[in-house]
Amino acid sequence: MSAGSREHASDVPAGPGASEWDSVLDRVTCLPGKPYQVEVLTGGLTNINLKVSHAEGAVVVRIAQPGSELLAIDRKAEHLNSTAAAQAGVGAPVLEYIADPGLLVVGFIDGRAFTDDDIRGGAHLSRIAAACRQLHGGPRFVSDFNMFDIQRGYLDIVQREGFRLPARYLDFMPQAARIESAFHTRPQPTVPCNNDLLAGNFIDDGRKIWLIDYEYSGNNDPCFELGNIWSEANLSLEQLEELMEAYDGRLLRHRVARARLWGLMSKFGWTLWGSIQASVSSIDFDFWEWAMEKYERAAAEFDGPAFARLLDDAAAGGPDITMAP
Known part of the structure; x- marks a missing residue:
């Protein structure tokens, strides 16, 4: 049960080696090796969601939190179903999935x-x-x-x-x-x-x-x-x-x-x-x-x-x- 609100993001300026999220984001291979900016997207009740902006665009990185196994969440199915939703033209494009530590990277939709x-x-x-x-x-x-x-x-x-x-x-x-x-x-x-x-x-x-x-x-x-x-x-x-x-x-x-x-x-x-x-x-x-x-x-x-x-x-x-x- 999560809410992907993009209206109340907190800015966290970041660059390689400068952010508390670097140890996680270093695992994301689709991010270019250049400075980036991180915003924590508020509203999620299950995960931490980060908007990562760089010179070539922006992505959202979903970081799964402990305890989700009790909530009937199948992360592999989430990844595959997200890909199918993107193919249907109504879901964000899926860019990367890293099973451990539970990262899903999707394109950022510029909207409200x-x-x-x-x-x-x-x-x-x-x-x-x-x-x-x-x-x-x-x-x-x-x-x-x-x-x-x-x-x-x-x-x-x-x-x-x-x-x-x-x-x-x-x-x-x-x-x-x-x-x-x-x-x-x-x-x-x-x-x-x-x-x-x-x-x-x-x-x-x-x-x-x-x-x-x-x-x-x-x-x-x-x-x-x-x-x-x-x-x-x-x-x-x-x-x-x-x-x-x-x-x-x-x-x-x-x-x-x-x-x-x-x-x-x-x-x-x-x-x-x-x-x-x-x-x-x-x-x-x-x-x-x-x-x-x-x-x-x-x-x-x-x-x-x-x-x-x-x-x-x-x-x-x-x-x-x-x-x-």
Whole structure:
């Protein structure tokens, strides 16, 4: 779970032998042997991200941090999937991958990272849908992503390690199983998905929107991608419908229901991501507060009056189920 914000970078002037990052950057063979400037890109919750500028351009160096193995991150798959996203024309070009010490080098996209307010403003929803379609229509990824499996894996880690678990969390496991059963009634083809489209992972260069950071990427139901965007930006239901209509070309009730339920499952699963990070991460961030915000919204949806209807709508499927005017 990372946010590739480029809006709040701290300048760290550097040259060979002059920067605290030189011991790492010396491993990057695609950097020219000339003076460079380093900026730490803030906003990432899993890695350290450096913008390295030199006379010939700029790159971003992602430095993996300890503990990511608990978060279901496959660094080799991230590299290969990032390459596929670049081939699709929506991801940054991949320049180099060094497995040890966990470095991924990509081209720097000169643009502005979105904020939640940018997405909630509504002006970019059709462009976001177009960027998602471009990724989803690109080369298949080498890995799969399923939030039901991820959530169960995270729960096993939290319970085994004795990490914090929100009150009533286990009480909602039967409802999560009902969502999974409803989806199995109408299985959907999977497509290459980013699966972590926080606002900061959208970069607008003025012409198009790029999608960055493929740590959690994998072939998945496209409704998860869209429902997760709705959840992460805390969009209204009307905005989710607008996003789904832009993506599908028309408004389909069962697709909106599926995206809403995936958005619910994303909150339920990422809650445990926050619990794990609160216990193992060295990053100065209140992961538990972040997790509880996700969990409280998930609990309200599990307990809400729309839950049973959403299950019925998602299980019904069929292209004939169009939203009423």
